[in-house]
Amino acid sequence: MRARAPLLLGSLLLGSCLWTAAPxxxxxxxxxxxxxxxxxxxxxxxxxxxxxxxxxxxxxxxxxxxxRGAGHLDTRGVxxxxxxxxxxxxxxxxxxxxxxxxxxxxxxxxxxxxxxDGSACGTKRVDLDVRPIAVQVAPGLPGHVLRAARESVDRAVQGLAAGSNFRATDNRDIPLAGGTEAARTDYASLLHGGAPNPSGYSISGRLLVERRRQANLLGENVDIVATLTLRLRDNVDGSTVDTITVTRDFNERSRLFGTPFETGSSAVDLSPVWQAAVAELDAKLGCRPLRAKVLDVNSGFVTLSVGTEHGIRKGDYFLLDLPGRRRGDWQVIQIEEASATMAQGRTLKPAPAVPVDAMATLLQ
Amino acid sequence: MKRLIIVLLAGALAGGCTTLSDGAPRLAGDGPPLRGIGYAVIAIQPGETPAQKQLMAIRASRLAAMRDLAERIHGARIEGNTAIGEGQVFSDNLRGSVAGLVTNARVVSITPVRNTLYETILEVDVSEVNAMRASHRPLWQ
Structure with missing residues (x-):
């Protein structure tokens, strides 16, 4: 076993090396x-x-x-x-x-x-519908903590909208129905006129701020703990893609033998919580290929649910996802014209036909 | 002693991991595409008819352009060896080699030059060059 240890370690390291180098x-x-x-x-x-x-x-x-190439010049100059x-x-x-x-x-x-083997990271903007994010602050915490929590949500949503990876829409006032509800049956949003992009994603969740006290005979430590939980939902079928949970502690006060030795800042800055959550959101959605829904088909001319605001340009290609298709039964749309939120293009082949509501994925 | 060898081995392998994508120079994102040019003489190509020779020359010039592009993207390795005996040079060799991966190269032009050779120009976008440099080390390493 001892003799195998270097080999095992070497294999593990080499494996990790190859894994990190994987495309x-x-x-x-x-x-x-x-x-x-x-x-x-x-x-x-x-x-x-x-x-x-x-x-x-x-x-x-x-x-x-x-x-691979090689050139050789010898003594004779050949x-x-x-x-x-x-x-x-x-x-x-x-x-x-x-x-x-x-x-x-x-x-x-x-x-x-x-x-x-390349990915589409950061080239296009994915639709992100921001739904209610509840702010809950534990009783007993000062008012400025509640204010800071609310402001941090506002700033984060503004930051998402201004960023390059997402085309975020602030729909926090529209309640999100429970269960797996697809965008087309999201009646609350339809009533409010803020229906999300059917090919995008939605986030909703909760920011919980509590106080945590740890004490013994020697001293006492009080932290403010912020926990952000975001549920990421796929608008196509209403399924939950992932749940992002970020927790951060902020020291409020510490005492040793009754004497304060470290006092945290009175102002609570919750931006690190959001920075971590947005980074995770980027990692989960930023590298997924952009999807689009077929809104209309008119004599080979197809209208898709994404446009220049998503980074779509003339000449981009979309591969249609046709349910139950066989090998060779693929269809590609080449974009000829793009407005802010819609794009129109032609199919490259006369068959198969493109059904309305079909999903298309952007090709690199 | 064995432990020392294991630690050294681990260090060397971990070092290999970190240098995989490090140190590759990046080009400015808005720069012009990188171009590679290759030439091939028609007359020396194999083929029974002039048309076949022309097509082979197109292939050869394309490969030469690819090689030029690979050299620009990944660099070339040059080795020289000069031997002197009794104050006299009796061997002088120079060897250059290139090896690397090229993706998404597009043909700019394939042009016959005075009906004696073919010129092929290929180009790759700067973003693609940076991606290739970041993800693939030259094959000789």
Whole structure:
């Protein structure tokens, strides 16, 4: 066992090393590739196949290519050089965008759905509907603590709205129905005219501020303990994505043999609680690909529920999530026009048809 | 002694973890894309017809451009070796190598030059370069 200890430790460390070096969550993207092949003996069909193969190879190369090269200059001044490349991209599906004969060669241009190991962190703004956040301060605590707690909530919501990761809407005055209620059946918000984005998320929760006293024969320590609990809800199906809980202690007073030796600041600053919660929120939602809901379909022209305020630009691609779809049965929307909260685009293929209310995910 | 070796091994491995993404120089986010250029002579390519030779030259120039790009992104390793005997140089070798990962390179142009060679220009966005530098160390390390 002793002899195995260094090996075990080494494996553990190497494992942790590889784990930390692992890429972020996988995503999808649309890549283009073009292929050329010479037409030999008027055999166009063969040239077409060869051009298609090269187009796919080039498309995969856009995702991931390893390059190795070496040059050698010897005593006589003769240079030898060698280069090689290894394509490692993975394509899920493809379609031919264009193919034509150009003199003695055949050209094929493809558009492919490629798997990437990069994440979409921080590139777009996710919709976040802020619902009631109750502030509860334990009896006996001074009024300025309650005021500080309320102000900290206001500041945090303003900070979320001004930040780059979220497009936060302050709907704290609209009560959130219990259970798993999707955005489309969130009647309270519909009545108030503040229906959340169906493809976004909602947060609600509670900020609880209490006093904690620890004492023995020698001394006494009194802290103010702030506990923030936020429930993160998916607006698509009303399910709870996660619950964020942050607790921070603030020293109010300490006494040793009846003599105060450390006195905390009289003003309570609850911003560290919110900073930790927002950082966790960023980590949980900031790297998820942006989703959008299909609002309308009109002769191949699709309207989505996200726009420039979410960071959507002309030329972005969305992959449609079609329920029960089979392999090759995918549909991609290319954005042609974007307003503040909506975007319109065309489907890249004539089939399958896009149903209203379908969900789409932004491709990288 | 064994314990010392374990501690040294642990330190070396942990050190390896930390240096994986450290020290890679970052480019300014709003800078122009990084370009790689490659050339290939048509006449020396394998192929039975001129069209085949042209296509092979396009491939070769593309690979050369990829290599140029990899060199710009990850850097190149240069090794020189000069040997002197009795005050006279009898061996002088220079070796340069490049190895690295390139993602999302797009073709800017593939142009024939005076019908004798092909020129390919590829480019990569600065954000992509920074991501590659941060997540992948050069393959020779």
């Amino acid at each position: 972020a969550a996988a995503g999808l993207r649309v890549v283009q590739g073009e292929g050329y092949a010479a037409i030999a003996g008027n055999d166009v069909a063969r040239a077409r196949k060869a051009a298609l193969a090269e187009a796919l190879y080039n498309a995969a190369g856009r995702v991931k290519t390893k390059i 240079m030898t050089e060698e280069s090689s490349m290894l394509v490692e991209g993975s394509l899920r599906d493809h379609r031919i965008v264009q193919e034509y004969r150009e003199g003695s060669r055949y050209v094929v241009i493809v558009e492919a759905l490629a798997e990437t």
